[in-house]
Amino acid sequence: MVIRDQVKEILELVPAVPRVHKLAHSLRGREYEGPEEESQIDIPKFTLQNAKEEVQASDVELMQGLKEARILNINGELRPISQVYLASILELILNLLVSLSLPPNAVSVETLTSVLADEHEVPRPVSTQVMAWFGEIRGGKWNMDVKEMVMEAGLGILRNHKDEPVEKEVLLAKWASIVGDTFENSISLDLLAGNYLLTPGNAPTLSYFPRSSLPVDPSARFRDLFLTRTRWKVEDITPFLSDIAVDTKERDKLLLKYARGVTDAGGLWYTARAQYSA
Structure with missing residues (x-):
């Protein structure tokens, strides 16, 4: 050897x-x-x-x-796809499910795509791909992912409030109007986590703040987050890290490296380890 x-x-x-x-x-x-x-x-x-x-x-x-x-x-x-065009297609789909009495867990792909094409000029290849984004297509039937559909409908409203915050109750009312009575119970702000900033108060407001607009580099990501807010609650900051950390272990490593945990009467907060200036 x-x-x-x-x-x-x-x-x-x-x-x-x-x-x-x-x-x-x-x-x-x-x-x-x-x-x-x-x-x-x-x-x-x-x-x-x-x-x-x-x-x-x-x-x-x-x-x-x-x-x-x-x-x-x-x-x-x-x-x-244009966010406005996508929001329009999803609203059409939700309305058609009700008007055509189609069960959300077994929608005929042929029926839905035909109506969208013939009555609303949505090309079949487009509507079919959109349906696949928000559910599973198998054997000519579409099993709609209610959570994903409701979430995207909420984002469609929230995107209009990047510079002008919307009151929480106003957003929830608009959201319920779009998804209709059938899916109103599925509405939850948790679905929009990582896409908004909440300002508490007698009438809490939300501003559109998507993690997709933040830098992918962890150092730059934390810099932008702490320039936006000097301190974050753990439940508020973690949704903005999900796309740069593969799991909770990696996320916790990033928090230890770039943030400092501080506990007070309000619970655990994270502040920046480095000093940032706008």
Whole structure:
């Protein structure tokens, strides 16, 4: 036996967050707002193969990332769907489920996509992909994910209040109006965690503050968070870390590195370890 070398370090494989966020830059200016503007985009196509080459992720992670980022595949081209257009489609779907008496756990894909196409000019490839984002399609039937649908409906309202906060009760009332009596009981602010800042008071208000707009680099992420608020309750800050930490263990490591825990009569708060200035 001949010893050729000695191991001097141990490499440990650990889970990593897929870098799907990199697609945002490549897909800028390609937003899909409906069939009437399909021929107006005069730039080279960005395909699934382009995405695979750019993003360090497995096929499964990439497809999940495209789903979470609401990116359509239109004739082989990747296009982020307009938030306004998506909100419109979801409201149409919720209304049609009631008007056509379709059970949310066994919706005929053919029936729903036909009505959306014929009466509302929503292309079938678009409506089918949107349905797949918010549920499971199997055997021609769509089992709607009520939680995801209700959450997106709430985000559609919240996005209009980035600069002008909305009272909590007003938002909840609008939200209930959109989802209707059938799904009103599924409404919960927990569904919008990581997308808003809550200002307490006699009439609490919410401002749109999505984690997707924050830097992916942990150091820059914490800098922006502590520039926004000098101290955070643990339950308020953790939703803004879920997309940069693969699990709670990794999240706690980030908190130990970039934040300092302080306990007072109001409970546990996190403040910045470094001094930041706007």
